[in-house]
Amino acid sequence: MTAADLSKPGVEPTALRRRSRSAVARSAGGDRSTTVVLGLVLLAAGVLVALLSYGVFGTARAGRPLLDPMIVDAVRAQPLLARVIAIAAGVVLVLLGLTWAARSVRPERRPDLALDGGPDTMIVISSAAVADAVAGQAGELPGVGRARARLVGPDTAPALRITLWLADDADVREVLRRLDDQVLATARSSLGLAALPVAVRLELERTHPHPRVA
């Protein structure tokens, strides 16, 4: 689905909800699964070596040196193959590590909104322009102290993430209703989008304690 496709009616509500949910925050799924896999590898290796050390696989096996002469002989028998395998393993390790680190520190994408303006025409609205317009309108809703918005997700399927800082006495239900009816309806109609995935994060405005001494 592309941003231009969003302007067509008939986007599945389930798909829209799923994309809205995934826009709630930057996903840490990749980091989490890689950390769990690395942890499981270390756990399995540690447990197996501990069992080997305590003689669970046989006392004779536990008494062999860590760098087994059998393995050394096998490597010496095929030196070229062993070197190529070792270098390939090192390169794989480098690529995996660099990819993981780069993905972890890469800033989140803020895609521009590309709309289909008809034959031979593509209208591009910058991410900052959409975000500023939505945040400006949302910040004026009753009960909202300030608001921040940004477009997130891939270029082909952008979503809107809005953070609202509410007053302590704000009517949350009413704020959300007005946000949908006024701000998002305006955004959808002005951008010509039938459906726009939206995730809203609610925070509370910081209260400033009154000074004890005037």
Add this chain to the structure above:
Amino acid sequence: MRVLLRILAPLLGLALAAAGVLFVIEVVAAWVRPDATAGLLVPWPDWRATLENLTWADAPVPGIAIGVAAVGVALVLLGLAARRSDIHLDAPGGIAVTTAPRVLARLVGTRIRATDDVAGAAVTASARKVSVTAQAWGDATPELRGTVRSRVDELLDELPLRRRPRVGVSLQEREGPR
């Protein structure tokens, strides 16, 4: 936990990459300098001698293995615990609305502290449970407990929470003048 994961993940990635670089450098160096008796960056001939003389049952090996397994358990727990603890709210138009447990706790705390006969309150909140420990100016009567609970229920009714958390209230008597 998410902050720890965000810090640790790139460091682990860089550590893996650094290990790979050292490994490749040493293998290539040993290949092009077959007569060398020392490693280029890593003293691997010394390590090799140690590994040849050490058996699996010797002293530091089981301890190191248990340490590695413990690090593995810690990483697995970190990866599993770094999930978001958001509270989800219902909203019109398919909007996904979330807030942090501390926001709900602050709303509950503000509401409780505005109650007569309550001197202060400590609140912990999650998507499943809201626990309130209120300090009463006078006696911690069952009526005051009911009032506090009803104030919390009132607030939870006002919020469009997708899942209504259970409410636990305990009262403490505050010593001293009001």
